[in-house]
Amino acid sequence: MDPVTLGYIGIALVITLIVLGVPVAFATAFTGICGLIMIRGFDVAVGLAGIIPYSESAHYSLSVLPLFIAIGFLAMHAGITTSAYNAARVWVGRAPGGLATATIFASAGFAAVSGASTASTAVFTRLALPEMEKRGYDQALATGVVAVGGTLAALIPPSAILVIYGILVEESIGALLLAGFVPGLISIVVYLLVITIVVTVKPSLAPRLERTTMMEKIKTIPQLAGIMLVVGVILVGIYFGIMTPTESAAVATAIMFVMALAKKISFADLRLGLLDTVKTTVMIFMVIWGVLVFVRFLAFTGLPGIITDSVVGLDVPRWVILLAVVILYLLMGMVLDGMGMMMLTLPVVYPAIVGLGYDPIWFGVLLVKLIEVGVVTPPVGLNCYVVNGIRPDIPLDKVFKGVAPFLVGEIVIIAIIILFPDLILFLPNMIK
Amino acid sequence: MKSVTGLADRLLRPFEALIAYAAGVLVLVLMVLGVVEVVGRSVFNNPIHGNLDIVEQLMAPIAAFGIAYCQSKFGNVRMTLLTRDMRGRTKWLVEALSYAVSMFVVFVYLKGSYMNLQRSLTLGGDTGEIGIPLWIGIACVTVALGLLLARLALQTLEALRLFTVPGDTSDVLQTQSHETPQEG
Numbered sequence: 001m002d003p004v005t006l007g008y009i010g011i012a013l014v015i016t017l018i019v020l021g022v023p024v025a026f027a028t029a030f031t032g033i034c035g036l037i038m039i040r041g042f043d044v045a046v047g048l049a050g051i052i053p054y055s056e057s058a059h060y061s062l063s064v065l066p067l068f069i070a071i072g073f074l075a076m077h078a079g080i081t082t083s084a085y086n087a088a089r090v091w092v093g094r095a096p097g098g099l100a101t102a103t104i105f106a107s108a109g110f111a112a113v114s115g116a117s118t119a120s121t122a123v124f125t126r127l128a129l130p131e132m133e134k135r136g137y138d139q140a141l142a143t144g145v146v147a148v149g150g151t152l153a154a155l156i157p158p159s160a161i162l163v164i165y166g167i168l169v170e171e172s173i174g175a176l177l178l179a180g181f182v183p184g185l186i187s188i189v190v191y192l193l194v195i196t197i198v199v200t201v202k203p204s205l206a207p208r209l210e211r212t213t214m215m216e217k218i219k220t221i222p223q224l225a226g227i228m229l230v231v232g233v234i235l236v237g238i239y240f241g242i243m244t245p246t247e248s249a250a251v252a253t254a255i256m257f258v259m260a261l262a263k264k265i266s267f268a269d270l271r272l273g274l275l276d277t278v279k280t281t282v283m284i285f286m287v288i289w290g291v292l293v294f295v296r297f298l299a300f301t302g303l304p305g306i307i308t309d310s311v312v313g314l315d316v317p318r319w320v321i322l323l324a325v326v327i328l329y330l331l332m333g334m335v336l337d338g339m340g341m342m343m344l345t346l347p348v349v350y351p352a353i354v355g356l357g358y359d360p361i362w363f364g365v366l367l368v369k370l371i372e373v374g375v376v377t378p379p380v381g382l383n384c385y386v387v388n389g390i391r392p393d394i395p396l397d398k399v400f401k402g403v404a405p406f407l408v409g410e411i412v413i414i415a416i417i418i419l420f421p422d423l424i425l426f427l428p429n430m431i432k
Numbered sequence: 433m434k435s436v437t438g439l440a441d442r443l444l445r446p447f448e449a450l451i452a453y454a455a456g457v458l459v460l461v462l463m464v465l466g467v468v469e470v471v472g473r474s475v476f477n478n479p480i481h482g483n484l485d486i487v488e489q490l491m492a493p494i495a496a497f498g499i500a501y502c503q504s505k506f507g508n509v510r511m512t513l514l515t516r517d518m519r520g521r522t523k524w525l526v527e528a529l530s531y532a533v534s535m536f537v538v539f540v541y542l543k544g545s546y547m548n549l550q551r552s553l554t555l556g557g558d559t560g561e562i563g564i565p566l567w568i569g570i571a572c573v574t575v576a577l578g579l580l581l582a583r584l585a586l587q588t589l590e591a592l593r594l595f596t597v598p599g600d601t602s603d604v605l606q607t608q609s610h611e612t613p614q615e616g
Contacts, residue, residue, distance in 0.1 A: 017533060020526055021515035023508035026534040033540050050544005054573045057495035058488045066459045066494050067466070243470055246487065250466020257463065274456025275449070278498035279507045281459075282452075285495040286502070287509060290537070337509050380513055 107149030121150030144402020333374020
């Protein structure tokens, strides 16, 4: 069979297997192995695929992943989430939609020590949601804020998903982590604007809190030391080239570890946390292995090159193609898991985007933002499922309803990222 | 049959948890190495000799040791939009197919990894700076893949058993709750 046709069949097979519930890690590897067997024979396929679990794991650049995952877990036990939320509540609780605003700020603080958006949503569903309910907040608004706030973890360093992107496309992980910082800040501002507008239009959604004194506010500052330290270590370490991303992650993990020990973390909690860290780490690695087997197969078919040539050769302005890619990702994000979607599509989409002359670092940030919109849109908005999983009494529809106003904000953020690439690139460009 | 799969599950779980836990401890070792390297280099102008080699070889067990544990906890990313509302025989047939596909993949990984291990044992091969033998890392990956294959074989068997007795309970697979997709 013609290799290119085989490539198209392979893509169709992967999608079918994923829809049938086969894990992404195995659906991609299975297709890749079958394709390699058809093109090069069984022995070559076994040799090519079988070497990947070792050769694609024993990499220095990949060592940043387990550390970033461990930071998030340790941060929870170090009391970072509670202190961030308390501080944010004291500082901005009085503003319109104050507790919702505080949740966004605290999510941003947690994002600075955690790389996974679901973890952040899970934490604040337990921490901030009951507080907002107690103060008479509208349940849809409260759950929407918690779900959307979680997405900040994917942009604000350390971001696990940006690291995975960097590994797959072989771009500087340090540059990617720095590039996520400004869009993370823009996202915070836009979310706060959305809350303010929604609450101003309908004040009954979020009753005002009592005033706090300046002394109360100042007293919360030392509680934020952990977050400041981790942000400082990661950003300053990478920015000034003092540390590699792995080293800065190791130092940040150590800070969180010491703080967790100071909070008298139990041995059982530490053991469970390490197991959770490992579970998430290997889940990511297995997807990486599977996608790399699939990529090897696609390379033999020559399909990525053909698609790139035809996309680059299209007689339309390049922004039209970019817009099509953005819409495609937004649609796919509604039904596909974010990380799986990124890994599946990158082998074909990335060469085309770079071929069109777009910056790979900028595209990584845009892609992650698009993926994070996917985790709050129906029907498979993962963060909304997390809220519903922890609080089954709140229907999923209500969570999605609460997220709706923020989706308008997300479109604004995506437009800013597309129209002003320098905003994303100026930080990483400074370290080049 | 149910008692056999249940027994196999109980036998496998301690091993899976033990080596996953070992990987977790290695993450802490990675953390200590990173801190010592930074302090050694910037304060004492004395970096760890062979740090890169050590980190790279540590990554093999960290990335692989927990794979069977992850599978036993249904931690792999999957899309359940279509399958989550399936019931009875249809559900277990689709599940068995999914596990069989996964088993084939892991069998190929294991065979390839074992061949790689044999090559590294007979031909040698070590890291560039301090000469850590490569076979250690490859052996870690091979053992972890073997354990994952055993877990998947057990899950496939159990799915086939539930296909024949759809209403039965299971110690190995989730029969009631709907799994939500996972993300990293």
